[in-house]
Amino acid sequence: MPLEKLTAKARDVMRRLEQSLGYTIGLGTLQPGKGDGIVLAAVDGSSGFSFHLAVHYEFPLHTGAPSKAMLAYLPEAERRAYYAHMDFRRYTQSTITSPADFEAELESVREKGYSIDVSEQIEGCHCVGVPVFDEEHRVVAGLWATGPSAGFPVRIFDQVAEALRKSALEMSSRCAFSSRSSNRDYIHSVVGQAREIMENNLHRPLDVEELAANLYVGYSWFRKVFREQRGMAPAAYHQQLRLERAKVLLAESDLSIRQISETLGFKTQNHFSALFKRKTGLAPSGFRGQ
Structure with missing residues (x-):
């Protein structure tokens, strides 16, 4: 996905996001061969005191929420290649200063689905970031919100991350919907990932909208292609898996x-x-007794 196309498609999404959250919103990307990321676009916050982000500003990869969000989803070899260019300089007491600790931080990003910067470069500055993917599910940018810690407390990070993720998904969908719809390998990959998640979560009902968001694809598109691939809607497929598991438990267990x-x-x-x-x-009971 050309970054110019992404940036152009992102501007009004970023403005709406800022109006909703009130924090400064940034869009950035990695710079191959450098230990810094770069700001592609920014919308300054409008709710009282806010931080200003300048386009083309370069930010350290080891402290930035957007860079963490991007690096976390790169293949390991590609990710580690950036470490040679990162100095892991300490800016504050919260700064991560070693590759090992940074790797642990990226694992946390993958678990939560978003990254954070809690005063790691600037005291009193909090940031939350999410990745932006292209039509082949490769990470190409990071979208983030930044604000003063007093007005952007840790307790609302989950809420802000969810708003960011929806906006990141909209950006990706705008730029790549037609490509995604015709890319059979991509569709097979998404449906395969969805089936694996369903099979590992038979213990609870399925939230299809949440599943689509976790796969960074649009809800309507996901339901459409899943039905085309599997012959039924995602919720019906998951229900079928649960009932098949019930049959096994009825036949083979004493539960x-x-x-x-x-x-x-x-x-x-x-x-x-x-x-x-x-x-x-x-x-x-009848099934068990037959």
């Missing part, structure tokens, strides 16, 4: 029907039993 219902995250035993009978033609 009670209530315990199976609880294990698979159904609301109540009655709900599980009614659904099981509707889909299989037999009540759980």
Whole structure:
């Protein structure tokens, strides 16, 4: 995805994001062969005191929320190549100063889905960042919010990250929807990742919108291509997986029907039993006894 195209498509999304959050919003990218990232576009915050971000400003990779968000999703070899250019200079008591600690920080980014900067370069400055992906799910930019710690407390980082992630997804979708829709390898990859997540989360109902967001794809697009690939909607597919697992537990375990219902995250035993009978033609007890 050309960065000029991304930047042009991002400006009004960034303005709306700033109006919603009130914090300064930045879009940046990595610079190959350097230990700094660079600001591509910025919208200064409008809620009282805010930080100014200048376009073309270069920020250290080891302190920046956007650089952490980008580096976390690079292949390991590509990511580690940047370390040779990073000096891990200490700016504040919060600065990460070693590659090992930085790797641990990036693992945390992947677990949470967003990055943070808690006064790591400037005292009293907090930032939250998320990656922006292209049509082949390669990270190309970082989107972040920054503000003074007094007005941007840690307790709202999750909330801000969710708003950033939705905006990052909109940027990617604007630039790459047609390419994604026709890229069969990409579609197979997304559907494959979705199926793996579903198979590992049979213990609770599926939130399809949350799943799409975690895959950094649009909700409507995801439902459409999943149905095309698997012949049913994501929620129906996940329900089928849970019922197939229930059959195995009924046939091969000594768990009670209530315990199976609880294990698979159904609301109540009655709900599980009614659904099981509707889909299989037999009540759980009847299935077990055949």
